[in-house]
Amino acid sequence: MKPVRVLIVDDSATVRGLIRVLISRDPNIEVIGEAADPHEARSAIKEMNPDVITLDVEMPKMNGLEFLDKLMRLRPTPVIMVSSLTSKGADAAIAALEMGAFDCVAKPGSGEQEQFGETLLAKIKAAAGWRMRGAPNRIGDLARAPVQAQRPYRSDGRIVAIGASTGGVEALIAVLSHFPENGPPTVITQHMPGAFTKTFAGRLNRLCKPAVSEAFDGTPLEAGHVYLAPGGAAHLRVEGVSPPRCRLWKGEPVNGHRPSVDVLFQSVAKAAGPRALGVILTGMGRDGAEGLLLMRQAGASTLGQNESSCLIYGMPKVAFEIGATQKQAPLNMMASEILRATCAV
Secondary structure: OOOEEEEEEOOOHHHHHHHHHHHHOOOOEEEEEEEOOHHHHHHHHHHHOOOEEEEEOOOOOOOHHHHHHHHHHHOOOOEEEEEOOOHHHHHHHHHHHHHOOOEEEEOOOOOOHHHHHHHHHHHHHHHHHHHHOOOOOOHHHHHOOOOOOOOOOOEOOOEEEEEEOOOHHHHHHHHHOOOOOOOOOEEEEEOOOHHHHHHHHHHHHHHOOOEEEEOOOOOEOOOOEEEEOOOOOOEEEEEOOOOOEEEEEOOOOEOOEOOOHHHHHHHHHHHHHHHEEEEEOOEOOOOOHHHHHHHHHOOOEEEEEOHHHOOOEOHHHHHHHOOOOOEEEOHHHHHHHHHHHHEOO
């Protein structure tokens, strides 16, 4: 296979150098150029036609979001946003994912360079694979497709547990935006840097009818509420029965992730058994597959996103292959499937 050709766009020479050093260690990655601002990047893209672009969110002359918008309209290319761990950086990263960026990574702090490099390499390779498959329709386009009409909804009390990774921002917006105000109590683990989940929860809360927030330790699960695992610091688990509650557990990463989808699903299998529905959406790797299987074995209903509507058919694929999913559905039908399965007759 030919190496993945990467263009690095960042106004900081130090950051460009760090990214170059970290990703050039992989013989399957070739850094073909660097650009300090969007104008330089535009010329480099025309000349070099990179497979993947890493793009700083905040740059002079034209910010990363403006440049991304023009790029996605005129020359769609997989873009990985590199964002600072600030409120402004988090807002921009979430906006970029909605606009069509493939994924985002947070700029590393002290002692985090190696982990940053490993994460960035994995995302670059996944983005290149997405492009080589012909870059199917963006999840946002699929999410705008018609959704089957629902009868009046009343939750039967079942917990909905959702896991997602790469592509999950758009996928979760597509699903939750069709939930009614009194939708099922829902817990979510989305792989995302810690500084970004609060911003993402706020964005979902503005877009969706149910109340969406980051999960807090001890919060009881209620209909009409959606609880998002805080990124980075802890795993989200569900414990108890009357009522079940969110618990934050500061354990070690599982499958390379904290929070981990497997941890969430395993806890729901134990706490709720058949009184739950597990859903696994687009994402790299296999996190969540084993936990979803445990949910199914405990009597829960299980759903997986189908291949054609996934940005990355990784997590749902593994779940399907090991028999964890009872049914696969396209993204634009996922909300309908969830609401149908959890509606009181």
